[in-house]
Amino acid sequence: MTNPPPDGARLQDLDALRLDPQLRAGATGRSGRTAMRLGLLGLSALSLIGGWIYFERPAFLLHEVPVVRVTRTFPSQAITLFTATGFVVPQVRAQVASKATGRITALEVREGDRVEAGQVLARLENADLEAARARAVANVMVSEAQVSAARAQLAEARARLTEFEAEARDAARVRKRAEQVARERFLAEQDRDAAIARDEKAAATVTRARAAIDTAVAQIAIAEAQVEAARAALREAEVAVEYTIIRAPFTGVVLEKFADIGDVVAPFAATAAAKGAVVTLADLQSLEVEADVAEASLVRAQVGQPAEIVFDALPDIHLRGRVRQLVPTVDRGTATVLVKVALVDSDPRVLPGMSARVAFLARELEFDEQLARLTVPLEAVDERGGERVVWRVGPGGHLERVALGELPILGEWQVVSMPLGAEVRTDAGAWSAAGTRSIPTRSALVEGDNVVLGPGLELQPGQRIRGRPLGGQDHE
Structure with a gap:
């Protein structure tokens, strides 16, 4: 166990801890000067802030007023x-389809194309139908040739009839003379019989010639009917071919396309794998x-x-x-x-x-009246000293005074700019008979500008305000 130090030693230790009076006085002077500097800096900052507030007027200190935008309004309202x-x-409008079933080999339009009535839109495979049409054309030619042959036969039969009739007339004369001479017994009986036989033979020949003419006429009628039948078959074949060509039923624009090359189309989409309409035309x-x-x-x-x-x-x-x-x-x-x-x-x-x-x-x-006007609500109009004005919120929130002059009222809206050449209406129902004049579209206000709504305050040009926009401005 150690013994405590004597009292003298403790006093010496306490004296060692005391500050020198001169050092203490120097430290006190320095801290005072620092405090003075800090005070001066604070006063300067307060002065700057006060000047900024006085001259700049930050938004949170400005008076808040409702504002609306200048928008377009049509007189029709x-x-x-x-x-x-x-x-x-x-x-x-029509969905254009095919009346035949087949595969599309050509599609000649696309969406947005303008087409004329009768213009080809698409084509289907039709080799078999083209062959049938060629056969129908050949049949028509054969039938027409048969008509020509029948007519030639008729002409020949008529020529023979003429010849046979001449022969019959001659035979009739010879017979008449033979019979007269035979009665006078100047002609042998056998010669008379020969003349009679010749006459009867010539008459029979004439009868056959006339029958041949009737037959030729009938043959012509048959041949002409065959021609009509062949032509009808040709028209049928041509219609069948035409059904494979899809045409525009009227002049219009292709709105939609439902099929492409290679697709099978059928009337009314008769099969599950077939397409119905090819395009929509309007x-x-x-x-x-x-x-x-x-x-x-x-x-x-x-x-x-x-x-x-x-x-x-x-x-x-x-x-x-x-x-x-x-x-x-x-x-x-x-x-x-x-x-x-x-x-x-x-x-x-x-x-x-x-x-x-x-x-x-x-x-x-x-x-x-089909032209738009720039307007603001009637509540934004300020009437002072007999003059109607609106207050536009300019850059930085500074107010600008805009005079309206003779610009009219449109329902619940005040017109602030008219289209070029438009005339001022004196009311909503009739034009002024006298004094109408055009007002240029140029104005201090443009679409999108903010104006003060309900300017009941004592507003002054250049005054700064803080605007509070209102919704519901779309009134076109």
């Missing part, structure tokens, strides 16, 4: 009675929209009613239409009536099967 959806279908000049109209709206639809058609795949195209037919049957499952709307205008981009929206209109559209 103001005179639309109701709308319906449907699909584009051609009035003239006349794209006869396109129409079949729309399903709610039965509650049917009272406002009538044949001949104007309409406007918009296609989902081509939203920029608005075509005029006209109600062609109201199918007099209600679908019990959907409570709709099929209405067929013919296209008055055409566009090569419109294809069968496209979905479409049909607006049934209260009146015909004027020419320039």
